[in-house]
Amino acid sequence: MEKKTKKIKEKTYKAGEVMSMLEHINDGIEVIGEQYKGVVGRLDGIDNRLDGIDSRLDGIDSRLDGIDSRLDKMQGDVDIIKSDIVDIKYELKDKVSYAEFEKMEKRIIKLEKLVFARSA
Numbered sequence: 001m002e003k004k005t006k007k008i009k010e011k012t013y014k015a016g017e018v019m020s021m022l023e024h025i026n027d028g029i030e031v032i033g034e035q036y037k038g039v040v041g042r043l044d045g046i047d048n049r050l051d052g053i054d055s056r057l058d059g060i061d062s063r064l065d066g067i068d069s070r071l072d073k074m075q076g077d078v079d080i081i082k083s084d085i086v087d088i089k090y091e092l093k094d095k096v097s098y099a100e101f102e103k104m105e106k107r108i109i110k111l112e113k114l115v116f117a118r119s120a
Helices: 015-093 098-119
Strands: none
Touching: none
């Protein structure tokens, strides 16, 4: 087998060609830099908006904490009211209704009339 050797010919560039390529590369880098600045600007804008949203959420969170504490207080008040209602309910069971009171009053008046009529 014979070895085939290929000679690679090196290409040399003239100074003007190298300068042209460098200018082209520099232009590309400049475009990338401008795009990067645009992206950074947009990210800064997004960051500022997120800071505003974060502040608003902090305000909402503090208001919710206040509402939560007020609800806890109301729950305590409702528990006290429920307990009081239970006490009143059992006390009312020991009381006489108005209709029954009227009946008893009429009976007492009749009894008084009988007692006074017999003693007179």
